[in-house]
Amino acid sequence: MNGTVGGTVGGTVGGRVLREDAWGKVLGQAAFPADVRREGQIYAVAVRSPHAHARIRGLKLDEARKAEGVVAVLTSADVPHNGHGVLYRDQPVLVQDHVRMAGDPVVLVGAETLAEARTAAGLVEVDYEVLPGLFDPEEAMKEGVPALHPEIHGSTNIVYHLPVCKGNVAKGWAEAEVTVERDYQTQMLDHAFLQPEAVLAYVDERGHLVVEVATQYAHYDRGEIAHALGLKFNQVRVKTVSVGGAFGGREDISLQIMAALMAWRTLRPVKMENTREESFHSHSKRHPMRMHYKTGATRAGKLTVLEARIVGDAGAYASWSPNILRKAAIHATGPYEIPNVRVDAYAVLTNNPYTGAMRGFGAAQPVLAYESQMDLLARELGLSPMELRLRNICRVGSETATGQVLTGSVGMEECLKAVKSYLGEVSAR
């Protein structure tokens, strides 16, 4: 890479110091959770629902229990406190009766070898009553639609709504001489970290449960494991090994509690390791968002008003959805001063894969909308995209749509000026 400004070679703060883990990673010495093992370990495999919405009528576990090498077959009945989640404990460790998304774990099989665990998992029979699913958030937010988590959110699937109101939008429209109105849509994304989830759990010589895992927050994992198993925090040790990418996809619990439960029940070290396919089915995704934007500006190129409606698909479990749609609402204007604003952001439960944290955390999706609007407005106004932005960006002392006054470091103008020469002559529009 070239063209960096600032920084010296070597030194401390401001220096181009080599990462402390660089050589270990380059030489293949770094231990990722898939690499750690322990004498006498068994393997656990989760049986996951292929259906997005179903009732479980019954389980047939005898064949699996009798299979070669099987040590234990566990169900929801074996989980002391069957729930986890960053905001609500709405996600079961093992589903008891209500499957809300494809990939929900139902049964956990532990066996001497991975092959035996997978074979036995294939012998588990789950009797599903498949239910009609909600797959469209606009549909799921309507009144009278069955609620997916009535015990937590009552009769609605809207887990969050935030209005952001500033100034007077009617006044803003009266002042607007140019209007651009569009619908935007972003897609569901996977974090696609290179290292699928893996975990090693065992009971140590003190009788404490140790969980070695790649996570973004060991202390959170410890709390959720302790809660689910009914242990004290000091009886659970979560130890982080090398993390092969995260990007938000390792914030929710994945295999940690299941592996810990199997280790606690069998007193054997337990290894779990997702295949890539299992990984896709088991961690959160980026919220697809539908965004309706209507932006007004004067002929002089000053933004006067924004009205926006943002609907995010939360999927089957809340995870961070309220925080993510809040962040979308707060960032919906982009880095621009707009005196009159009305934004409504909603997070809606469906039977799609659950969505949660991913790099950008709700501030990513609106970028498509607000920056497309800026280019479209610039065209309407006959201004360059650069010029329209320079006339509206936040500077020190600017007030955001939430009424926050930006008091300190606000480098938007410097960033714009730094890239100006790269726009070049090609960009007439």
Next chain:
Amino acid sequence: MKKRGRGLGCAWYGTGYGNGFPDVSSAFVEIHDDGSVSVLTGAIDVGQGSSTIFAQIAAEELGIDPEEVTVISGDTDVTPDSGTSAATRHTYNTGNAVIKAVAQAKASLLTYAARALHCTTADGIELKDHKVRVKGEPSRSLPLAELVSKARLEGERFLGSDSYTARTTRVNPETGQGAPYWPYAFGSQVAEVEVDTETGNVQVLRVAAAHDLGKAINPLQAEGQIAGGIAQGVGFALLEEVRLSEGRIKNPTFSQYLIPTVLDMPEIRAILVEEPEGTGPYDAKGLGEPAMLPTIAAIVNAIDDAVGVRITSLPATPEKILAALAEQSKK
């Protein structure tokens, strides 16, 4: 025909947990006999390089090299809770906690050093180049290791433990009014793309990326964040999509869920803009998440500049671009 265009994208990002939630980072510090240091924090290095940043900060405070600082992280039996590796918060939030914890250990060290060097006040002592010395009288100094070792034999201990909490208020749930995040990071990128009007394929040729990160504690890592951010931005804008059928994922493999490879990566010009953030460690704020945000818009706007079609639904696949071009030619 292949047509080129350039597009501009800007973005902002409020760092930290936000919305009045206590965003707390903590660190423990010990200075050893030989002047090397251990920093313990729950903050996990998930590849973004936080442990290296903390080592640099502690080293700067104590006048030693980053290699002399061991950062122990993410072990709940050993390290204090320092929150999630998320929200672009560790350099700013945990960096501040490390400074505060080091400052405690340093305060008792300076007090001891003032006596040892016959200086009237600890304020007159500085730590530089592995030495403890009197400000303005560099010849009056002792090697750090010698001083710490002597002090420890006399029963002194140089320890620190402290926390830092970011500034945030809860927004009003009826109006959204409040000061939910601080600080905010900003970025601006220009993408140059080449659109093949026969196939609809888009190649991103170049991206110039300017990001305001307050202060680049480690420019090498900052460039890495920008390169990684642009890669994910390219994937977001052009390639990636989890496809569902009745809630089931249809493409749960890397042969069907396409992420950018090195061949999809543009030439990158990373520009680090340093608008000092007074509340940050050495004026720094975060860069992790913001690095990918402007890419999305810069590419979509560049496609329009190249071929005059506005893509409003991501990813901007060849199919969508061909359909938009066909629509355009009807007009």
